[in-house]
Amino acid sequence: MRMRTARAIQLVGVGAEMAALRLCVWRSTGRALLHSKHPAQFSRANISFASLSKGRKAAISTLGVLTAGGAGLALILHQSVKASELELHAPSYPWSHGGMLSALDHASIRRGYQVYKQVCSACHSMEYLAFRNLVGVSHTEDEAKALAEEIEVVDGPDETGEMFTRPGKLSDYFPKPYASPEAARAANNGALPPDLSYIVNARHGGEDYVFSLLTGYCDPPAGVSLREGLYYNPYFPGQAIGMAPPIYNEILEYDDGTPATMSQVAKDVCTFLRWAAEPEHDQRKKMGLKLLMGSAIILPLVYYLKRHRWSVLKSRKIAYRPPK
Template sequence: MAAVGRICAGAGLLKNNSLLANQISAYSTTREWTKGRKAILATIGAIAGGAGALALALDQSVKASDLELHPPKNPWSHQGIFSSLDHASVRRGYEVYKQVCSACHSLRFIAYRNLVGVTHTEDEAKAEAEEVMVTDGPDDTGAMFQRPGKLSDYIPGPYPNEEAARAANNGAYPPDLSYIVSARHGGEDYIFSLLTGYCDAPAGVVLREGQNYNPYFPGGAISMAQVLYNEVIEYSDGTPATASQLAKDIGTFLKWTAEPEHDDRKLMTVKAIGIFTFLAAASYYMKRHKWSALKSRKIEFYPKRK
């Protein structure tokens, strides 16, 4: 009889718990998801997953093929959060561009005034500008004339138009280098690897006349020949002009042309961190001060006596 009583008591307790659960569910603001909602969520998840997989596949198919190499990561001195560009390297990179790259590639979004305070003094930049002759005009007679360059002039390209550039390079158009670092996957790592990565074509790869093999270039076949060799130029500061040094300096210089605001942006980051740290500390103190009385008060209830 005692066992039967315990069983009956347990059954009553389960019944009471079930009633209590139903009452809580009735007053709860949450609701179970319907089958329709679950189906919609599953569909959205499947679509998002499929789109992500497709985007990843397309990204990989564009970035690399069986005969294309990814540029390795190099320890550039300006990669740190607060690291600025090596301006001595930027100046040397300008020398590499002027003596080597400018024969085929333009830099039409950089003016001589942009060099002031970055790679050259104002007088040096003026001297660089005056080395080129710029077509200006018309004059009082309506004729165009040639004059020495000024700081406001942009660095001129080697060809008057795209057709002339293609005609001089077997149909290939040398791209403008102003934003080449931002326009290529890998950035300055790609530039360095491309300039130092020329090698013999592997078996089975057929190159047309005037083409060279570079595994870092999409497709491998590139019309630009290897242009950087040891001591191909002499640096004005006496730095040994090895091929890797030349590639490193031109990569740093093109990083600056693509992001002239690079150093200013990182300097602003340092200032912003300092300012927001002070504001966060002041805000935290004011919050604790204003809310201390409210959060530390004690509320008591005294019912009225009859």
């Protein structure tokens, strides 16, 4: 037992001596490098494509060819998809509600509802909009009630179990032009008129697309033939649209006396559709303005408190003083 202990002590001593020797060598080497007039020269790794083996050259070349081919194929497919659409992208129009703090033109919303009621409602539905949504936006409560009472709603059953019709109420939704999608297709040569409740958000370009579509009907170019019942519109995907030109100059007479030109009618109905798809438009911008004004007051106070409270903690120095 004593011999093992002595042997262990001897090994520990040898290990300590070796560690001390390594430390001395490292220190002397570092000093020599620092005080040397000729700095040490290190060999650089010279790796080039020519120095690689044939297998590695073939692997790198194959990887490069596959990468370039995949990128080219993706670009060709992207261009082919774009070429298959062949529609003209709608330009950006300066809408009065397009600014960060701009509200919707509520007079235009009222005229747009008149356009929808007299022109668009013959084929397109707005099943997610009720007459009560018009109150305080484009019509008064009495006007909205009068508009609702113009329609007949099938309700029931009554006490005898029979269905009955009644005048519309504010809680009723806008009437549908067709009883079913099949009836809508049968009346429009197989084309289904889309619901206009969220059409502005459902189409790329928003109201710019709808405005361009309504005013973009023209004669097909040379070499383009359309079958019977289709009309040429460069803004519609495929250019062949089943909807006849819906608006033209003086198609209706506005209640407020505004001239009903084609561009004015398209602008009003697009503003109405923007409100229908986003009724919280004005309220959202009001809340954003309040948030910006509140942040302008709160953020400087928070920054001052941060500097006042945390400056001591961030600038303090922690020193360790070992006990004597």
